[in-house]
Amino acid sequence: TMVKCCSAIGCASRCLPNSKLKGLTFHVFPTDENVKRKWVLAMKRLDVNAVDIWEPKKGDVLCSRHFKKTDFDRSTPNIKLKPGVIPSIFDSPSHSQEHSYSVMDSPKKLKHKLDQVISELEDTKKSLRNVLGRERRLQKSLRKTIRELKDECLISKETANRLEAFSWEWCQESIEQDYIS
Numbered sequence: 001t002m003v004k005c006c007s008a009i010g011c012a013s014r015c016l017p018n019s020k021l022k023g024l025t026f027h028v029f030p031t032d033e034n035v036k037r038k039w040v041l042a043m044k045r046l047d048v049n050a051v052d053i054w055e056p057k058k059g060d061v062l063c064s065r066h067f068k069k070t071d072f073d074r075s076t077p078n079i080k081l082k083p084g085v086i087p088s089i090f091d092s093p094s095h096s097q098e099h100s101y102s103v104m105d106s107p108k109k110l111k112h113k114l115d116q117v118i119s120e121l122e123d124t125k126k127s128l129r130n131v132l133g134r135e136r137r138l139q140k141s142l143r144k145t146i147r148e149l150k151d152e153c154l155i156s157k158e159t160a161n162r163l164e165a166f167s168w169e170w171c172q173e174s175i176e177q178d179y180i181s
Contacts, residue, residue, distance in 0.1 A: 003015060003016065004026055004059070004061050005061075006026070006061060006062055006063040006065070006066075007043070007045070007056060007060045007061060007062055008043055008045070008062055008063070008065075008066055008087075008090055009043070009044075009045050009090070010091055011063060011065065011066070011091075013026075013063035013065060015061065015063075023064070024063055024064055024065070025063070025064040025079050026061040026062070026063050026064070027061055027062055027063075027064070027067075027081055028059065028060070028061055029056040029060055029061075029062070035084055035086070036056070038086045039056075039062070039086060039087055040053055040054065040055070040056065041053070042086050042087050042088060042090070043062075043066075043087070043090060044090065062087055064079075065089065066087035066088070066089050066090060067081065067085065067087050067088070067089065068088060068089065071085040071087075139167065139168070142167045143164065143167065146160050146163045146164055146167065147160070
């Protein structure tokens with residue numbers, strides 16, 4: 001028979017005759033589809049040949065290193081996992097040995113996410129351009145109104161200058177607010 005190896009990425013545990021003495025136990029994937037899926041998702045392993053999540057085959061195992069001490073039922077001589085526990089201890093591979101299947105998302109999913117972000121960025125840029133255009137038009141119209149009031153001698157030159165300065169500050173502030181929010 002072939003030596004069973006742990007299915008986790010980067011884990012070198014192998015099921016050898018002395019494994020149990022070292023406190024290492026091996027556990028087959030649950031038959032309950034829901035729990036099995038949670039195990040697979042926790043492993044963050046992709047199938048290298050597919051663009052999808054890796055599927056465990058019959059007889060594939062995970063070693064006890066990927067479970068917390070509290071996940072085990074030690075009441076019997078044969079150490080078992082408590083029902084429904086999910087493996088939670090995985091080393092993310094170092095950059096030197098980064099595998100294409102060590103990421104949670106498939107390239108298709110990542111591309112989709114990237115496209116979404118780019119599209120959101122474009123929308124944001126467009127609405128920023130609209131806001132800035134509206135600000136410029138408002139500022140022009142405000143300045144024009146101030147000039148007309150001054151020309152008609154409805155406001156003093158000093159007031160006109162103060163209003164000019166104020167309108168300019170106000171426009172700058174509201175532009176900054178729009179940039180931030």
